Amino acid sequence: MTQLESDLLQKLPGASKAQLDPQAQEYFLSAWASIFYSGKAVGKHLMVCSTNRKEGSTTLAVGMALAGCQGAASPRVAVVDMNFRFPAVHKVLGLPQSPGIADVIARTASIADVARNIGGLDVFAAGNLGAGSLDLLTEQGLAQTIMDLSSRYDHVIYDVAAVNDYPDAQVMASALKDAVLVVRTNRTPREAVAQAKKRLEMGGARLAGVLLNMRTFPIPRFLYRRV
Ligand SMILES: Nc1ncnc2c1ncn2[C@@H]1O[C@H](COP(=O)(O)OP(=O)(O)O)[C@@H](O)[C@H]1O
Ligand SMILES: [Mg+2]
Structure with a gap:
């Protein structure tokens, strides 16, 4: 299982200028490389989800997608806000929530209508959430949307509810297969991680890695500053 650590993600606000801070870029790129180029079989679609809310799923999904699309081979990358409970990709990137992927699933808009390009990355906001979250996720239109995204992109990163x-x-999980779990270091209980892993695997996901987010300092911060 890939394990990564980061305390660099607070640099993400740079993303609204479609450019990551160089340190953050390096971190996200290494997360990207460990997941996609580690020799593990990972398909085009990758769910990024945290065990519980506020552990960093949106931050990681957007950061990795922004870094990934700037790779040497210039892959075609999209980030999709599939967290219909607390949509946030649009907020991080300073975009409106609608139109977005929910409109594509409901077949009231096309992919081309709702994709917004930011710094080489195609961004899909959540969209109009008139229907409930589970209604949207069990719609026939979801499978078609995933197929359409497959034909347009090399990698599609989904921000998903906790x-x-x-x-x-x-x-x-059954449709997207690969997942990374975002865990908040020193806060997420071991049992919660085990439960999330079990749930994902029961749904049919393959766990491509665990990202340890918000790593705390091994020594007290006030001492660390003086070192
Ligand atoms: N590594 C980090 N360092 C500092 N702040 C972070 C880091 N990762 C996430 N955050 C902040 O923590 C909050 C929750 O992160 P978010 O990505 O929205 O979590 P989730 O999508 O899992 O609810 C946001 O305000 C985000 O900016
Ligand atoms: Mg979120």
Whole structure:
């Protein structure tokens, strides 16, 4: 299992200028490389989900996608806000929430209508959430949307609702297959990680890695500053 550590993600606000801070870029690129180029079989679609809310799923999904699309081979990359409970990709990138992927699933808009390009990355906001989250995720239109995204992109990164709080990630697992779990260092209990892993695997996901987010300092911060 790939394990990564980071305390660099607070640099993400740079993303709104479509450019990551160089340190953050390096971190996200290494996360990207360990997942996609580690020799593990990972398909085009990757769910990024945290165990519980506020552990960093949106930050990681957007950061990795921004870094990944700037790789040497210039892969075609999209980030999709599939967290219909707390949509946030649009907020991080300073975009409106609608139109977005929910409109594509409901067949009221096309992929080309709703994709917004930021720094080489195609961004899909959540869109109009008139229907409930589970209604959207069990719509026939979802399978078609995933197929259409497959034909347009080399990699599609999905920000998904927290695994232990909602069934959404488990429901999507059968269609998307690969998942990374974002864990907040020193805060997420071991049991919560085990439960999230079990839920994802029961849904049919392959766990491509665990990202340890918000790593705390091994010595007290006030001492660290003086070192
Ligand atoms: N490594 C990090 N360092 C500092 N702040 C972070 C880091 N990762 C996430 N955050 C902040 O923590 C909050 C929750 O992160 P977010 O990505 O929105 O979590 P989630 O999508 O899992 O709810 C946001 O305000 C985000 O900017
Ligand atoms: Mg989020």
